[in-house]
Amino acid sequence: MFSGAHITLYSRDAEADRAFLRDVLGFPHVDAGRGWLVFRLPPAEIAVHPAEAGGTRPEVYLMCEDLTRTLADLDDKGVEISRAVTDEQWGRLAAVRLPSGTELPLYEPRHPTALGHPG
Numbered sequence: 001m002f003s004g005a006h007i008t009l010y011s012r013d014a015e016a017d018r019a020f021l022r023d024v025l026g027f028p029h030v031d032a033g034r035g036w037l038v039f040r041l042p043p044a045e046i047a048v049h050p051a052e053a054g055g056t057r058p059e060v061y062l063m064c065e066d067l068t069r070t071l072a073d074l075d076d077k078g079v080e081i082s083r084a085v086t087d088e089q090w091g092r093l094a095a096v097r098l099p100s101g102t103e104l105p106l107y108e109p110r111h112p113t114a115l116g117h118p119g
Helices: 014-024 067-076
Strands: 029-031 037-039 081-088 091-097 103-109
Touching: 014 037, 067 081, 067 091, 067 103, 081 103
Parallel strands: none
Antiparallel strands: 029 037, 081 091, 091 103
C-alpha cells in the first residue's frame, strides 16, 4: 500500500541545513527542482506514544548502532554536539545542532527495532 515515508524539517536556514545533510551527513539526494534537495534516509520505523494534553507533535530521531562512534565522527567533522549522551531505559540519547540552530536527536536503541524485521 505505501512505498515510503516523507519527513519534512522546517528550518530558519534551509540552504545551510540542506548542505549539512548533503555534505556532513552524506545523505544521497535528488534535486526536485531549483535546488530543492530531497534526501534518501536510512530505513525508518514509526512508534506511537501516549501524549499529555497538547503534546502531539511528531519527533524525528536518527538511529545509530554505535552512538559513541557516531558522535566522535561528527565531532571530527566540526559538528556541534548540542546534548551530551544520556542513558535512558529505551536507549542512549544525544543530539547535534544543525547550522540553522535546530537540534537533531540521535539515539542508540536498547529495545528491539522493526528494522530488518520481516514483519
